[in-house]
Amino acid sequence: MRPDKPRDPVAGPDAGPESPYPVRLSGPVIKGFGRGSKDLGIPTANIPADDLSEQHPELTSGVYYGVVALDPQNLAQGNGAEKSSSATLLPAVLSIGYNPFYKNTVRSVEIHIMPPLTQPSPTAVAHPKFNRLPDFYGTKLNLLILGYIRPEFDYVSLDALIEDIRIDCEVARQSLLRDAYQRYIVDDGKASAQVNEDRKWLVTFEGVSENI
Numbered sequence: 001m002r003p004d005k006p007r008d009p010v011a012g013p014d015a016g017p018e019s020p021y022p023v024r025l026s027g028p029v030i031k032g033f034g035r036g037s038k039d040l041g042i043p044t045a046n047i048p049a050d051d052l053s054e055q056h057p058e059l060t061s062g063v064y065y066g067v068v069a070l071d072p073q074n075l076a077q078g079n080g081a082e083k084s085s086s087a088t089l090l091p092a093v094l095s096i097g098y099n100p101f102y103k104n105t106v107r108s109v110e111i112h113i114m115p116p117l118t119q120p121s122p123t124a125v126a127h128p129k130f131n132r133l134p135d136f137y138g139t140k141l142n143l144l145i146l147g148y149i150r151p152e153f154d155y156v157s158l159d160a161l162i163e164d165i166r167i168d169c170e171v172a173r174q175s176l177l178r179d180a181y182q183r184y185i186v187d188d189g190k191a192s193a194q195v196n197e198d199r200k201w202l203v204t205f206e207g208v209s210e211n212i
């Protein structure tokens with residue numbers, strides 16, 4: 001059960017991601033249990049978790065933050081962002097694990113994509129309307145995990161779970177607003193060669209690389 005204590009406003013060192021982060025994950029967006037939107041009002045793009053234990057033993061179950069890009073080549077038509085050749089980098093918060101509140105028997109990777117950091121945060125207020133994009137099932141998603149926030153918990157109620165995910169969104173946002181993290185989204189001219197390479201990887205889909 002979730003411990004009854006206040007949450008830290010940021011997660012991970014101010015100086016930038018610390019080993020083993022950043023961690024790269026990719027996959028097509030698949031169907032989950034359909035609870036994200038229906039029960040919680042928080043859509044999560046699920047990607048396959050089959051190889052996770054072998055490929056990334058360092059990714060223990062828990063909540064993380066990072067940056068995502070969706071393949072612009074197979075984003076469904078009419079999703080608002082016109083089918084184009086350039087991928088957008090967006091902040092994200094995700095959960096990896098068995099969702100103890102729902103007692104899943106298989107592990108899942110579920111990513112909630114947040115609005116750009118330049119926009120006001122919808123989750124700054126209690127009982128928010130979480131960010132919702134037009135559906136993009138089947139689209140390839142690249143994710144760069146930059147830090148760990150907390151373990152997964154069981155909760156006394158659905159409302160308590162939703163409120164903790166709202167705080168996760170705020171922690172992810174405040175964490176990513178720091179210079180050493182924001183440069184994974186926007187080139188500030190001060191990024192190391194490695195950060196530039198990671199940003200380039202994010203927008204590279206099957207050999208198609210975008211200019212960023």
Ligand SMILES: Cc1cc2nc3c(=O)[nH]c(=O)nc-3n(C[C@H](O)[C@H](O)[C@H](O)COP(=O)(O)O)c2cc1C
Pocket residue numbers: 032033034035036037040044046063093094095098099100101102110111112151152153154161165168169
């Ligand atoms: C940031 C974030 C944190 C989460 N934390 C928990 C958690 O601590 N415990 C839990 O049972 N589920 C947690 N979840 C998972 C939700 O229960 C899950 O997104 C929901 O069951 C939707 O599943 P679906 O994609 O299969 O529909 C979290 C999800 C997100 C996006």
Ligand SMILES: Nc1ncnc2c1ncn2[C@@H]1O[C@H](COP(=O)(O)OP(=O)(O)O)[C@@H](O)[C@H]1O
Pocket residue numbers: 029030031032033034035036037038042043044045046111112113114131132133134135136137
């Ligand atoms: N902000 C968002 N973050 C993640 N997915 C979103 C977002 N907005 C819309 N979606 C869409 O909603 C789907 C997830 O909804 P969800 O209710 O969690 O269903 P499922 O159980 O199939 O994962 C994603 O696969 C994606 O197509």
Ligand SMILES: [Mg+2]
Pocket residue numbers: 032033034036043044045046110
């Ligand atoms: Mg989902």
